[in-house]
Amino acid sequence: MIGAQPFAELVTRIIAIAPREREFGADAVGDVVGAFDQGEAESVARLLALTASVEPESDAREAQLNAIVEIIEHFDLTAEVLAPLRAIRIDELDDQQREYLRDLSEEVPGLFA
Structure with missing residues (x-):
């Protein structure tokens, strides 16, 4: 557990306007x-997916x-946590971003099913 203050600061940066x-x-x-901890990982992954x-x-x-891929290297996440990723248009991604989505689809059952 990283704690409330560092967690809040991280979330603030993830959803920043800039x-x-x-x-x-x-x-x-x-x-x-x-x-x-598992809850922090799921919360951050959900925000990153969104x-x-x-x-x-x-x-x-x-x-x-990339951050989501790093999280799944440490934690098991469900397809529901990462469901916002389904809205991404694959044709708008570069090769590296497509690779990240392929990695996620292999590690998270049912993500793009």
Whole structure:
């Protein structure tokens, strides 16, 4: 458990108005994912999936998807937690972002079913 204050600060960055701040927030997940408890991991993953599904900036979306992949390396997540990812149009993604979605579809049963 990373604690209430650091968790709130991380969430604030993930949902920030500025794209660069959202990117930095997603990048920061990798620094603390090992300290998450299951609830924190699910909450952050859900927020990242939601922001990635509507993210207009490619760099921020790539960081969000990468952060989700990092979370699933440490925690089991359900398809429901990551359901917002289903709204992403694959044809709007670059190769690296498509690879992240492939990785997620392999690790999370029923994600894109």
